[in-house]
Amino acid sequence: MSKYLLNKFLFTVDRDPELVERYREQPRATVEWWEAEYGNRILGCHTGESSTWLRFDDTEREALATHDHPKLFELGAHPFLTLTLFIAMFERDYAEPLGFQLEYARRLSHHDLPYPDIAT
Template structure:
């Protein structure tokens, strides 16, 4: 797994309201667009040709599978915050404050007492 590439996606998308909206509404198309034209940008003049998602990473991103991303070593905070941006409001309306965060924690309960995956890149 390219932890850097996945973490760059999580960081970039979470901090741009338009990207987050596009990712929420059509994840498959947005992940492909990000991988081809947004992610490779190093700055206004340079593009990287080195990185790409693995099939497993791409599917986890497309399916909003934050458990798989965590298990592959995506940075915990970046992984949590992007999905709070997507799911917090609908979950809060239905189940009250911090309901998405509680679900996130419960789906990772099987990691309790184990060493978490490294977030080193």
């Protein structure tokens, strides 16, 4: 398991409006494509430098592919990264103000302190 890689995925997708839409519409394909193309690139490097060992495990890949933010939280993904990305993807689906944020909070409300470790 790599909290670093989970957070890197959430961060890089959130920074690109086209990737946000791609991830919303084709999550599984986007996760597979991103892992193959960008997962091993060193953060901040567009080409050239990369590592050879970073891969999502099956649990991480499935949580990302199904937009399962409670599972991502349990796996240690930073809640700020999941919240900002998922607001960009799903806020438009809610009629009431803060609709997605309230749903996000409701789906995480079963967690008690201490929360899962989000340190990378």
